[in-house]
Amino acid sequence: MMALAAPAARADVVVPDRSLSQWNGEDGYRLWLRHEPLEGAALEQLRAFNPIPGTPASPESETLGIAESELREGLAKLTGGSIDADRPRGVIRFDCGRRERGGDGRFRVTSGARAIRISGPDHLSCLYGAHALLRELSRGVDPATISLDETPAMSLRLLNHWDNPDGHVERGYAGRSIFDWWRLPERLDRRMIDYARANASLGINGVVVNNVNASPLFLTPHYLPKLKRLADAWRPYGIRLYISARFSAPRDVGGLPTADPLDPAVKAWWNAKADEIYAAIPDFGGFLVKANSEGQPGPQDYGRTHADGANMLAAALGKRGTVIWRAFVYKAEDETDRVKQAYQEFVPLDGKFAGNVIVQVKNGPLDFQPREPFHPLFGAMPRTRLMLEAQVTREYLGQASGIVYLAPMWSEVLGTHTGRGGTVAQVIVPGGIAGVANTGSDRNWTGGHFDQANWYAFGRLAWNPALSPERIAREWAAQTFSREPEFLDAIVPTMLASAGTVEKYIAPFGLAHLMGTGHHYGPAPWVCDLARPEWNPCYYHRADKAGIGFDRTAGGSDALAQYAPSVAARWADPAQMDDRLLLWFHHLPWQHPMRSGNTLWHDLVARYGQGEAEAGARSALWARLADHVDYRRHAEVAADLATQEKEARWWRDASIAYWQSLNGLALPAGVRRPDHPLDWYKAKTFPEAPGQ
Numbered sequence: 162m163m164a165l166a167a168p169a170a171r172a173d174v175v176v177p178d179r180s181l182s183q184w185n186g187e188d189g190y191r192l193w194l195r196h197e198p199l200e201g202a203a204l205e206q207l208r209a210f211n212p213i214p215g216t217p218a219s220p221e222s223e224t225l226g227i228a229e230s231e232l233r234e235g236l237a238k239l240t241g242g243s244i245d246a247d248r249p250r251g252v253i254r255f256d257c258g259r260r261e262r263g264g265d266g267r268f269r270v271t272s273g274a275r276a277i278r279i280s281g282p283d284h285l286s287c288l289y290g291a292h293a294l295l296r297e298l299s300r301g302v303d304p305a306t307i308s309l310d311e312t313p314a315m316s317l318r319l320l321n322h323w324d325n326p327d328g329h330v331e332r333g334y335a336g337r338s339i340f341d342w343w344r345l346p347e348r349l350d351r352r353m354i355d356y357a358r359a360n361a362s363l364g365i366n367g368v369v370v371n372n373v374n375a376s377p378l379f380l381t382p383h384y385l386p387k388l389k390r391l392a393d394a395w396r397p398y399g400i401r402l403y404i405s406a407r408f409s410a411p412r413d414v415g416g417l418p419t420a421d422p423l424d425p426a427v428k429a430w431w432n433a434k435a436d437e438i439y440a441a442i443p444d445f446g447g448f449l450v451k452a453n454s455e456g457q458p459g460p461q462d463y464g465r466t467h468a469d470g471a472n473m474l475a476a477a478l479g480k481r482g483t484v485i486w487r488a489f490v491y492k493a494e495d496e497t498d499r500v501k502q503a504y505q506e507f508v509p510l511d512g513k514f515a516g517n518v519i520v521q522v523k524n525g526p527l528d529f530q531p532r533e534p535f536h537p538l539f540g541a542m543p544r545t546r547l548m549l550e551a552q553v554t555r556e557y558l559g560q561a562s563g564i565v566y567l568a569p570m571w572s573e574v575l576g577t578h579t580g581r582g583g584t585v586a587q588v589i590v591p592g593g594i595a596g597v598a599n600t601g602s603d604r605n606w607t608g609g610h611f612d613q614a615n616w617y618a619f620g621r622l623a624w625n626p627a628l629s630p631e632r633i634a635r636e637w638a639a640q641t642f643s644r645e646p647e648f649l650d651a652i653v654p655t656m657l658a659s660a661g662t663v664e665k666y667i668a669p670f671g672l673a674h675l676m677g678t679g680h681h682y683g684p685a686p687w688v689c690d691l692a693r694p695e696w697n698p699c700y701y702h703r704a705d706k707a708g709i710g711f712d713r714t715a716g717g718s719d720a721l722a723q724y725a726p727s728v729a730a731r732w733a734d735p736a737q738m739d740d741r742l743l744l745w746f747h748h749l750p751w752q753h754p755m756r757s758g759n760t761l762w763h764d765l766v767a768r769y770g771q772g773e774a775e776a777g778a779r780s781a782l783w784a785r786l787a788d789h790v791d792y793r794r795h796a797e798v799a800a801d802l803a804t805q806e807k808e809a810r811w812w813r814d815a816s817i818a819y820w821q822s823l824n825g826l827a828l829p830a831g832v833r834r835p836d837h838p839l840d841w842y843k844a845k846t847f848p849e850a851p852g853q
């Protein structure tokens with residue numbers, strides 16, 4: 162391995178101190194689809210094969226045309242333009258039937274001495290196959306040996322945008338919305354095509370374009386031409402458009418006095434609305450609904466159940482589409498532990514949902530925290546199609562600062578055995594998977610360059626949940642930054658460890674929901690006075706002079722009982738369990754003896770310190786990789802890492818200062834004291850924080 166260059170000066174200010182041309186180079190817009198020229202043996206192999214896309218001159222469909230041009234342009238870039246068209250040795254043939262779409266996207270890529278064949282039941286298979294072939298070539302695989310035979314694990318692989326009509330993105334950290342509703346339908350931004358390309362390259366096949374805290378505007382005739390324009394643009398890429406539907410729309414924009422799902426006039430309104438949408442968008446995907454959750458309207462406003470509401474909408478869509486009904490519900494008036502409420506509301510409804518309803522469940526029972534156990538609904542509703550909702554945007558994981566690669570977290574959830582009918586990944590096969598998108602108007606799409614890896618990894622895991630986070634990180638980093646082994650060998654382990662780092666300084670030992678009110682940025686474990694009890698950090702940590710943690714055993718809220726006995730048994734005993742969930746399930750004295758031989762207090766302080774140290778080490782490592790990364794992206798990531806370093810120190814110091822104010826304990830010997838007194842941390846405000 163080549164020795165890495167000496168550490169460059171710490172770059173925590175993004176000011177182009179070099180020429181403008183260097184600054185104007187790579188800016189991240191091209192994502193993982195850069196197809197930078199291969200070098201060395203990989204280039205020789207590809208040149209020797211001399212692959213020429215061999216489709217008919219006039220493609221039979223738009224999708225096939227896109228597949229062909231992706232391949233032609235991708236190959237030209239990978240070979241640095243050195244394919245010899247007069248010497249067609251390795252012909253690439255598309256063999257994907259006559260239909261444009263309608264299958265599940267499965268494809269095969271097989272290679273002989275002189276030809277590569279991309280095949281599948283329809284043209285979308287060929288588009289997916291073309292992207293897969295380019296990905297393999299980009300990894301340096303010899304074209305003569307390529308052999309892929311892939312079928313997606315589940316049929317719905319969706320992105321959910323929390324984008325509002327005015328361009329604000331709820332929990333968005335990459336600028337404004339990518340959807341320009343003001344200029345649509347006349348003007349379709351080029352970004353809408355590049356977005357579809359990127360999604361198609363991963364196999365993402367549906368997009369919910371608006372926030373689940375939904376504006377009824379999307380159900381008005383005014384929006385239909387805008388939605389149609391997008392749907393038409395995305396169709397050749399295999400992407401179906403969905404919208405979040407506001408349950409009270411018949412009242413809000415339909416002129417009816419009620420939105421009661423059992424009212425005949427309400428049913429008729431939704432039926433007519435669905436017909437109107439399908440007349441414009443024949444492959445409209447359906448409705449995503451957040452109902453009776455955090456103030457959103459829903460069927461319970463009329464004494465009806467979630468099933469009544471979902472089934473009424475499902476009947477309006479009929480065979481044409483799907484209702485995706487979210488299980489993210491909890492009530493301030495409910496005295497039980499918030500994390501138990503979704504299970505309590507939904508399990509009794511198992512078997513009562515129509516066939517075209519899917520219940521969408523967050524990965525954990527609280528709310529996308531850095532560490533949660535899997536949601537107990539997985540496996541508990543065997544007669545209901547369930548979908549997993551992951552958060553690609555990092556609301557609670559540092560937002561867009563630093564490097565935080567989420568694939569290990571998702572992969573862990575997907576691979577967890579529910580104890581009732583398989584792993585989470587198996588349970589959701591009839592439903593699918595959705596990711597809350599992290600895209601925005603920033604030139605690099607995702608705010609932080611490394612946040613592109615989360616979009617990428619979400620798509621790859623949705624296609625194949627068995628792919629290893631390591632493999633995905635390597636693929637992504639090689640395509641996005643550099644294929645040099647020295648770079649990959651350094652950055653891939655860094656990415657793999659990065660979510661664990663954030664967990665150490667934000668959510669050590671399974672502490673949760675300790676962030677600032679509203680913006681959710683930074684620590685505020687001291688907040689105890691919000692009107693809704695379950696919005697207060699102190700509801701979750703339950704810390705006092707004696708101890709810390711939420712007792713969810715039989716002696717406490719007994720949330721443990723919502724899991725299969727085999728699973729619950731793993732978390733019942735603090736002495737035996739995975740300590741990353743220790744304080745999620747147990748309230749323990751500060752002096753609780755840990756397996757390490759130290760007290761809980763000692764190890765908690767140490768864990769914060771590890772998080773801070775890891776964040777610092779990451780900055781230093783990135784500085785050493787300067788020679789492997791183009792100038793602008795290196796500088797921008799360096800600045801984001803410097804921010805993360807500061808945040809790690811802040812979370813550590815503010816948290817420790819607060820815990821000390823409760824327990825009165827001294828810091829273990831040799832441990833650095835917080836930089837400021839507790840009041841200094843409490844006084845911080847963030848009026849300009851994004852995403853609120």
Ligand code: GCW
Binds near residue numbers: 323373451556
């Ligand atoms: O965690 C909360 C977020 C809200 C979000 C909600 C949800 C869209 O803070 O911003 O609303 O989850 O998932 O519905």
